[in-house]
Amino acid sequence: MKRIGFLTSGGDCQSLNATMRGVAKTLYENVEDVEIIGILDGYKGLIYGNYKKLGPRDFSGILTEGGTIIGTSRQPFKLMREPDENGMDKVKAMKNNYTKWKLDCLVILGGNGTHKTANLLREEGLNVVTLPKTIDNDLFGTDMTFGFQSAVNIATAAIDNIHTTAASHGRVFIVEIMGHSVGWLTLHAGIAGGADIVLIPEIPYDTDKVVDAINKRTEQGKKFSILAVAEGAISIQDSELSKKDLKKKMKMYPSISYMLGAEIEEKTGQEIRITVPGHTQRGGIPCPYDRVISTQLGAEAAKLIMAEKYGYMVGFKNNEIVPVPLKDVAGKIKAVDPKSSIIKQAKALGICFGD
Numbered sequence: 400m401k402r403i404g405f406l407t408s409g410g411d412c413q414s415l416n417a418t419m420r421g422v423a424k425t426l427y428e429n430v431e432d433v434e435i436i437g438i439l440d441g442y443k444g445l446i447y448g449n450y451k452k453l454g455p456r457d458f459s460g461i462l463t464e465g466g467t468i469i470g471t472s473r474q475p476f477k478l479m480r481e482p483d484e485n486g487m488d489k490v491k492a493m494k495n496n497y498t499k500w501k502l503d504c505l506v507i508l509g510g511n512g513t514h515k516t517a518n519l520l521r522e523e524g525l526n527v528v529t530l531p532k533t534i535d536n537d538l539f540g541t542d543m544t545f546g547f548q549s550a551v552n553i554a555t556a557a558i559d560n561i562h563t564t565a566a567s568h569g570r571v572f573i574v575e576i577m578g579h580s581v582g583w584l585t586l587h588a589g590i591a592g593g594a595d596i597v598l599i600p601e602i603p604y605d606t607d608k609v610v611d612a613i614n615k616r617t618e619q620g621k622k623f624s625i626l627a628v629a630e631g632a633i634s635i636q637d638s639e640l641s642k643k644d645l646k647k648k649m650k651m652y653p654s655i656s657y658m659l660g661a662e663i664e665e666k667t668g669q670e671i672r673i674t675v676p677g678h679t680q681r682g683g684i685p686c687p688y689d690r691v692i693s694t695q696l697g698a699e700a701a702k703l704i705m706a707e708k709y710g711y712m713v714g715f716k717n718n719e720i721v722p723v724p725l726k727d728v729a730g731k732i733k734a735v736d737p738k739s740s741i742i743k744q745a746k747a748l749g750i751c752f753g754d
């Protein structure tokens with residue numbers, strides 16, 4: 400008999416259900432007596448004791464369903480050791496519920512913050528297996544996170560759609576793509592969508608270089624330019640500001656694209672438009688790639704549970720699904736290397752990164 404708790408935490412993405420289905424189907428298929436509970440709304444459910452029983456039927460028909468059937472929430476890691484507003488010790492409460500529910504293991508699906516808390520629970524003695532979720536693809540220890548490719552498809556489609564209208568009107572368009580700390584999504588969608596300028600947090604940009612790239616296109620008789628700009632893109636000048644001063648400056652604009660757009664308009668005299676696909680990038684159905692990788696990751700997580708091999712994230716490295724010790728993942732970020740071949744190749748064909 401095995402009793403497993405599923406928990407999805409942090410921002411949602413397209414392939415959460417497909418991944419849980421992969422774990423559940425493998426367990427139902429191979430373990431004689433298995434009970435799965437869905438812990439509701441992320442770590443909140445584990446702290447406050449909210450869950451629902453799940454059965455094989457709950458995992459049927461959800462391969463293509465976006466979002467998460469058990470809900471999610473953001474519970475900052477840095478507050479986990481702080482008592483809640485009623486003085487409740489959250490870590491103690493999570494451990495108590497784990498024991499009360501007689502769980503053999505928690506299966507936790509999430510991104511960076513989620514992994515820090517999962518590792519904390521491991522250190523506290525709970526059995527944990529995690530799965531790498533995020534459209535940002537910034538989890539350390541895995542080449543790919545599920546959700547990323549689906550988001551790339553949506554962000555690319557946004558750039559594709561902008562292409563036709565930008566060309567008709569001869570305008571400069573900025574498409575702002577999700578990613579506060581890393582630029583994987585912007586880089587991939589930018590290349591796939593044929594953006595002329597790609598700005599990511601890992602490569603602070605010089606506004607004049609961006610303006611030069613636009614002017615060069617104009618001189619070449621190209622009527623429009625498209626910029627793929629990550630939410631967390633930052634200019635060289637602004638990267639030298641203190642956090643406080645940067646926050647103050649950014650308050651004047653809804654987001655980085657509006658600030659950059661105003662600067663470009665002033666310096667080029669060209670008409671600028673800004674498009675922010677926002678949370679649509681996390682919505683809708685998972686793409687086939689994500690469905691496949693989610694199924695593989697899920698099946699491998701179930702195998703770890705069957706072997707009672709706990710304390711691992713299931714990752715994807717060098718085309719193999721592999722267990723990665725949770726302690727080696729938590730607290731680290733996988734950022735785009737500005738010297739990587741993908742950046743060099745993009746630069747070789749003339750994509751401007753503003754550096």
Ligand code: F6P
Nearest residue numbers: 410533534535577578579630681
């Ligand atoms: O981590 C995923 C992500 O979608 C980021 O790309 C984005 O910056 C952030 O979440 C948005 O968070 P929220 O859903 O809390 O607005």
